[in-house]
Amino acid sequence: MGTHDMVLTRVFEAPVEAVWTAWTDSEQLMRWWGPTGFTCPVARMDVRQGGTSLVAMRSPDGQDHYNTWTYGSVEPTRRLEFVQRFADHDGNQLEPADLGLPPDIPDEVPHVLTFSAQDDGRTELTVRESGYPSEQIVEVSRTGMAQCLDKLAASLR
Numbered sequence: 001m002g003t004h005d006m007v008l009t010r011v012f013e014a015p016v017e018a019v020w021t022a023w024t025d026s027e028q029l030m031r032w033w034g035p036t037g038f039t040c041p042v043a044r045m046d047v048r049q050g051g052t053s054l055v056a057m058r059s060p061d062g063q064d065h066y067n068t069w070t071y072g073s074v075e076p077t078r079r080l081e082f083v084q085r086f087a088d089h090d091g092n093q094l095e096p097a098d099l100g101l102p103p104d105i106p107d108e109v110p111h112v113l114t115f116s117a118q119d120d121g122r123t124e125l126t127v128r129e130s131g132y133p134s135e136q137i138v139e140v141s142r143t144g145m146a147q148c149l150d151k152l153a154a155s156l157r
Contacts, residue, residue, distance in 0.1 A: 004134065005130050008149065030042075041056055055067050066091070070082055079115070081111065109132070111129050
């Protein structure tokens with residue numbers, strides 16, 4: 001049984017440094033992270049190889065959902081690799097099932113973000129998430145990430 005990747009590419013009307021900072025700076029990330037209707041009350045960023053960030057999304061009903069992002073490769077303004085895991089408010093890893101999520105949600109999801117400066121001052125960002133067990137989970141992730149990137153685009157204006 002193979003796995004499936006989610007790949008989403010978006011061009012932003014902003015220089016690559018601004019898009020990079022939006023992903024790596026606590027204050028910037030808190031302005032846009034989370035799908036439509038969600039806010040980001042916590043973004044403790046430690047963006048360096050081997051570092052781990054703690055990021056929370058708050059649902060419209062006030063429930064917080066925490067993830068850690070543990071970084072492999074960090075190439076400023078070019079590439080960011082991290083593994084996302086579910087966590088509690090202290091950053092301790094939780095199993096998806098412990099959170100009431102469907103059993104086919106993976107424990108960890110590798111992410112590779114590539115940033116490409118365009119000649120016109122814009123930035124192309126590609127987000128690749130790997131290891132999903134089904135196309136249905138890929139589509140759920142794609143929808144959520146697309147909404148996050150819509151909010152990111154608005155935050156860069």
